[in-house]
Amino acid sequence: MPIGEICKREVVVAQRDDTVLQAAKLMRQHHVGDVLVVDDEGEGKRVPVGIVTDRDLVMEVIAPELDTNVITVGDIMVSDFASVKENTGVFESIQYMRVKGVRRLPVVDDNNMLIGIVTLDDLLGLLSEELDALVKLMAHEQQKEAGIRR
Template identity: 35%
Template structure:
């Protein structure tokens, strides 16, 4: 029997709201020792509307000189996320992460509510530290080639 996304995911991830401050999202990341926080419509139904990452905060708040106390998560979060259902085959999640070059994949139920999140670390822990795992993590992490300058 093939492993399912629910077998790999971290269940019930800590979430924030779009109306929360960027500072609150950063505090959650620090407290939980995580690099991203799923953003939900409201704390009761947990319908996923986006995700905010440490990179979002660095580039869209800090680098632009914005005030993290007044900037809203909804202003900097990523929308239109790639997700997977909890009962989907884990290989589909791994393929999606590789194809879309993402390191975190929210797991949702049929109503679009977040039930978990799969990270590269979750996959590595579940599969073990074999050569294939290292290759897969490398493929997910490989930056896409961009036009223009020399990516220094």
């Protein structure tokens, strides 16, 4: 299954010149741990250029007691971030996340335009559903076998 089929299409985004306070408010409002920094290409097309996580805010701005109204997401964003093409398989995406050591993976099309985002939490939910289906299959087979042998 391609990752593009399961990624969240509604992505919380910010512009490079948005303040980190604005980014933090977006994270709180949408109950997420990151914002993707994008360049707007018009017509709803956005190119991801960076990512800012809640941890980035704490480590780079809050702990050193910098002014959250002055520092921008462009100042602290990670521009060398991992992303994956929408046709990449789920398990290949999981392996890539593990190798890169990331919990969040922007999903892009062939032109590097933002399609969505997939997180560790999303993947754990998907895998737990799949494992649950396998457990139910095993239980069904055991019941079926027990009925035949009586």
